[in-house]
Amino acid sequence: MYQTLDQHPILRRIFSEQYIDALIRRRNHENYLLLQLVRPSDEHTQRMWAMIEEDLTLLAPEGSFEHFAAKLRERERDPARSGRNELALAARMKRLGYAISLEDETRNHRLCEFRVGTSPETFWEIKTVSDIATVRDRERVNREIASQLRRLPVPYVVHLEPSSVAMRDVHLAIAEIIQEMVRHHAAGGALPARFTSHGLTLAVHEITHRATGGYLGVTNFGLHVFADEQGGKIADRIKSATAQLPDDAAGIVVIDTSTADWADREDVLTACFGQEAYCYSPSTGADWLQRNGGLFVPDRYTRISAVVHYERHPFEREQSLYVMHNPFARIPLGDDVLAAPDVTQLRVNADGRFAESPPAAPQR
Numbered sequence: 362m363y364q365t366l367d368q369h370p371i372l373r374r375i376f377s378e379q380y381i382d383a384l385i386r387r388r389n390h391e392n393y394l395l396l397q398l399v400r401p402s403d404e405h406t407q408r409m410w411a412m413i414e415e416d417l418t419l420l421a422p423e424g425s426f427e428h429f430a431a432k433l434r435e436r437e438r439d440p441a442r443s444g445r446n447e448l449a450l451a452a453r454m455k456r457l458g459y460a461i462s463l464e465d466e467t468r469n470h471r472l473c474e475f476r477v478g479t480s481p482e483t484f485w486e487i488k489t490v491s492d493i494a495t496v497r498d499r500e501r502v503n504r505e506i507a508s509q510l511r512r513l514p515v516p517y518v519v520h521l522e523p524s525s526v527a528m529r530d531v532h533l534a535i536a537e538i539i540q541e542m543v544r545h546h547a548a549g550g551a552l553p554a555r556f557t558s559h560g561l562t563l564a565v566h567e568i569t570h571r572a573t574g575g576y577l578g579v580t581n582f583g584l585h586v587f588a589d590e591q592g593g594k595i596a597d598r599i600k601s602a603t604a605q606l607p608d609d610a611a612g613i614v615v616i617d618t619s620t621a622d623w624a625d626r627e628d629v630l631t632a633c634f635g636q637e638a639y640c641y642s643p644s645t646g647a648d649w650l651q652r653n654g655g656l657f658v659p660d661r662y663t664r665i666s667a668v669v670h671y672e673r674h675p676f677e678r679e680q681s682l683y684v685m686h687n688p689f690a691r692i693p694l695g696d697d698v699l700a701a702p703d704v705t706q707l708r709v710n711a712d713g714r715f716a717e718s719p720p721a722a723p724q725r
Contacts, residue, residue, distance in 0.1 A: 506531055542565070
């Protein structure tokens with residue numbers, strides 16, 4: 362049970378055996394941390410812990426064990442991965458040769474995630490964006506349904522149809538539906554068949570030949586129709602990060618979408634530059650690109666020198682940074698400040714169109 366700590370002894374400064382024992386006593390479906398701590402034979406998990414151990418050791422002179430202890434102890438998936446990505450991003454900047462200071466005070470006794478000795482000096486604030494609440498809640502409901510169906514006593518292959526069942530009703534809905542399925546199967550009921558309770562509908566189209574029962578998976582055919590929720594959510598996160606940035610230095614806001622299935626770079630672009638639309642003038646026959654509603658405007662949020670869209674797979678070292686420069690920044694950044702092989706940089710030309718600077722060549 363403690364083999365992960367034996368394989369990565371540095372982690373004992375974050376997780377003691379007593380701490381793991383407490384996690385086991387408090388286990389639940391959301392205990393993502395416990396699942397990864399007690400799987401010593403899983404190659405992906407062990408690669409993840411090896412990277413965390415390496416990053417903590419690299420940043421130990423800057424106080425990594427003190428600064429990241431609470432974040433690495435987060436039990437749920439999104440907060441846990443968020444803390445690990447903050448650690449990885451700080452370690453990345455140190456590997457590039459920059460001096461790092463963790464949790465520096467910026468203004469009004471506020472702290473930023475870390476300060477980097479670039480030129481000009483940059484202060485970094487990292488915000489993790491997960492999927493919107495509607496999508497996350499539906500995902501939790503679907504996971505709970507799958508959990509309840511694992512021991513289905515009849516040999517049915519089950520599909521989940523679009524439903525409105527609430528989390529609090531899942532257990533009762535599944536119990537009633539299973540009872541109905543058992544009666545249907547015992548009576549030789551025909552397939553396909555649909556079973557409904559408390560807004561939950563499960564469809565059965567075929568029989569499985571598994572000897573131990575049914576349920577080979579749940580397929581959710583319902584799709585959420587997105588409007589601009591993600592862009593608005595990201596904009597709110599950028600606004601909140603602005604308060605952490607200093608007045609007299611370059612501020613960088615990182616939007617980490619690594620834990621989101623439905624938030625991506627386009628949503629961050631929309632938050633920064635607004636929705637794009639092509640306008641046409643009948644009198645001149647000319648068209649132009651116009652953007653409305655973005656945060657990058659004169660006289661507001663000028664402490665932000667750039668917003669970075671950041672992605673990283675939890676079990677891989679590779680990181681992707683897409684830098685969106687604020688044309689109205691109080692302290693603008695040159696392309697050389699953040700240039701690296703894993704960085705793409707974007708600016709807006711005078712005609713309102715985007716221009717990308719490709720990633721820098723790897724250093725030899």
